[in-house]
Amino acid sequence: MNRDPLLKSALAAAVVGLVVWGGLPLVRHRRYDVPVVKGPGVTAVHRLSEYSPGLKGSLADTNVYVLEGREPGGKALLIGDTHSNEPEGMLTAVIVIENAVVAKGTLYVIPFFNNSGSRNTRAGDGYPLYFDVATDWGAQRFRFGNRDASPLDQWPDPDVYIHYPERQLLSYIDVRNTNRTWPGRADGPLMERVTFGAMELMRREKIDVAVDIHGAETMFPVTNCIVAPERSVKLATLASLTLKATEGFENHVEPSPVGFRGLSHREIGDHGPSLPFLLEAPIPFLDQPTGPKTVKLLLDGKDPFLLSLSKKKKLFVPYDESGWPLEKRVGQNLSVTLEILRQFSKKTADRPIAIRGVPRYADVVKAGVGHFLADPATAPAGAVVLN
Amino acid sequence: MIAYYLITAFLLVLAAWNFVREKERRQDLVLYLLVMIPLLVRLLRWK
Numbered sequence: 001m002n003r004d005p006l007l008k009s010a011l012a013a014a015v016v017g018l019v020v021w022g023g024l025p026l027v028r029h030r031r032y033d034v035p036v037v038k039g040p041g042v043t044a045v046h047r048l049s050e051y052s053p054g055l056k057g058s059l060a061d062t063n064v065y066v067l068e069g070r071e072p073g074g075k076a077l078l079i080g081d082t083h084s085n086e087p088e089g090m091l092t093a094v095i096v097i098e099n100a101v102v103a104k105g106t107l108y109v110i111p112f113f114n115n116s117g118s119r120n121t122r123a124g125d126g127y128p129l130y131f132d133v134a135t136d137w138g139a140q141r142f143r144f145g146n147r148d149a150s151p152l153d154q155w156p157d158p159d160v161y162i163h164y165p166e167r168q169l170l171s172y173i174d175v176r177n178t179n180r181t182w183p184g185r186a187d188g189p190l191m192e193r194v195t196f197g198a199m200e201l202m203r204r205e206k207i208d209v210a211v212d213i214h215g216a217e218t219m220f221p222v223t224n225c226i227v228a229p230e231r232s233v234k235l236a237t238l239a240s241l242t243l244k245a246t247e248g249f250e251n252h253v254e255p256s257p258v259g260f261r262g263l264s265h266r267e268i269g270d271h272g273p274s275l276p277f278l279l280e281a282p283i284p285f286l287d288q289p290t291g292p293k294t295v296k297l298l299l300d301g302k303d304p305f306l307l308s309l310s311k312k313k314k315l316f317v318p319y320d321e322s323g324w325p326l327e328k329r330v331g332q333n334l335s336v337t338l339e340i341l342r343q344f345s346k347k348t349a350d351r352p353i354a355i356r357g358v359p360r361y362a363d364v365v366k367a368g369v370g371h372f373l374a375d376p377a378t379a380p381a382g383a384v385v386l387n
Numbered sequence: 388m389i390a391y392y393l394i395t396a397f398l399l400v401l402a403a404w405n406f407v408r409e410k411e412r413r414q415d416l417v418l419y420l421l422v423m424i425p426l427l428v429r430l431l432r433w434k
Contacts, residue, residue, distance in 0.1 A: 004410060011413075015420040030434070152434045156391050 029129040030059075030119040030150075033386035034142055036111065037374035039098040041067040041357070045385055048110065051204065052186060052197030059153050060190045062115040063387055064201065065097045066108055073105030074351030076209040076341055077202060077274065080111045082178050082264065084118035084145025085127065087298070088281050088329040089213035091142075091369055095334065096358055098374045104345075105353035108201065112387050114178040114194065116153040118145035131295045133326070135370030137378070144298070148176035154190040164188060166261040174262065179212070182267035195267075202272045208351055209344050210274040212264040213333050215283030218306060218315045218324065222254050226336060227265045227278040229256035235347065236277055239339040247335055247361050249328075250318075275344070279336050281329035282317045300325050331364030392430065399426040 038045070044066040049055040080093030093111035100107065112118050121127050127146070132139040151157070154176050161175040162168075164185055174180035175189050184196030202210060216223035228236035236253045243251055256265040256278075268276035284290060284301040291303055302323030310319035317324070338358060345352040359372050376384045406419040 007413070008406070008416060011416055012420060015417070015424070019424055155429075156388075 025129060026121065029121065029143060030152075032119075032130070032141075032143055034112070035376035035384045036063075036065075036094055036387055037098050037376055037379040038065070038383045038385060039067075039100060039357075039374070041099075041101040041107075041355075042097060043068040048194065048197040048201070051200035052184075052193045054186055054193040055190070055197060058116075058190060059119060060114075060116045060149065060194050062110060062112050062194075063385060064108055064110050065385075066106065067097075067100055067102045068106045069102035069104045069354070071104045074208040074344065074348060074353045075106045075108065075205055076211065076344075076353050077108045077198070077207045078110070078337060079113045079198065079210070079212045079264070080109075081115075081118055081145070082113045082212055083147045083214060084112075084114055084120070084143070085122070085147050085286065086215035086283060087131065087142060087144065088215045088283065088326065088333055089279075090118075091133070091326070091330045092213050092333040092337065095330065095364075095369070095372045096337075099357045099359065099372055100355050101357045103354040103356060105351065106205075107353070107355065108205065108207065110198070113198070114145070114149055114191070115387075116149035116190070117147065117176070117178070118143050120146040120148065120150035120152075122146045126293050128293070128295050128298070131298055133299075133370045133373065134368065135373050135375070137375040140370065140373050144295075148173055149178070149191050151176070163261045164192065168261040170262060179214075179264055180262035182262055182264050183271040195264075199268070199272055202268065202274045207272075207274045208348070209341060209353070210264070210268050210276045211337050211340060212268075212276070212278045213337070214278060214280050215286065215329060216280040217287045218282045218284055218317050218319060219287050219289075219309070221316050223280050223282045224250060224317045225252045225254045225280050226340075227254045227256050227263075227280065229265055229269045229276060231269050232265075232275040232277055235275065235340060235343045238343045239336060242343070243335055243339050243361075249332060249335075249361060251332065251336055277340055279333050281332050282324045283329060284319075284324050298326075301329075326369055327365045328361075330369050331359070331361035334358060334364060335361040395426050395430050399423060399430060402426065 046064040049061045055061040080089035157172045161170040181191045182195045183199045184192035226236040265276045265278040285298045341353045402423045
């Protein structure tokens, strides 16, 4: 009897079984939607494809929340999840959406800027697919994504990414990185269409201030800081000094390099009307020499290897047994954002942006991130938006 | 874009042909199957 076909069929069936077993959690993660409750200040929810039609029907399209004040004033854009493995940006944006009331001016908030990236993962690094934030009413589950968009949505990668319009040669992977594809093109690769959508939003709505909220490794020099180009650096410095004096945390200013293209803090100001700022809060989870990449590490930022490196002065931020918990990172981002808007309003009195209801650093550190998240189950009908 | 799909199809046929032809080395059979997974998924556009 010829056993060859039998063996091959059995092997093929085993491999198909393994693929299904391993693939199903990834399919569920890709389809999992995060509910966000429209807070008292939300006046409209748009799609980014309204500004960049090339996104329509793709998983790169995403929600844009509008919080229009009772009185006219300046306009600001807040962006979270540019890198979906830096969730402090997304959580900062969600807290603003669910809590802020705008008295003067208008806020535009995009909590899941790289929506495709937030539905991607980094299996080789053992990334968790989700993380839960403890709240007063239970736990809120969020997708934990990857730095880059999914190759399922944008494929193939080039050998080298040639930045548009500067033609600087960047790493091939950066074609899926929404902090390298600014200012983007209407008909470019999918991630260029995402950044083009945001640029169009800023141009059409005449946005004054754009804040792109990130997290960065403790071993990376550009961390715990505000990155600002020449035209924003004055406001960034004022915000940094004021926060040090009034709220007691360090957040220095880094200049945006002219020769490094594709980044939001460089291209937004060079190609549009807005003053760009990029916030970096230290996130130990992203450092290479840590223990396993667990949800616990993501939330509390405590790692014995980083502690040891800190004692050898190898980190760029203070680090002790208390780690860098999510509360500190999100609280810091909220305070820095509010302070930038306050400084802008002081300097540009005819275009003020006045917001209330948003917690600051001390509030979030004391009460926790979850305290400021709304319960979708008890929200009024029509108030929950899936992202 | 079409060229990339043609290359994918070509590589898939190559791996499948080797899988069918292989008679002795079981390890190679498993490797051919593993190589075929991403090519097949990409060709069928399964997400």
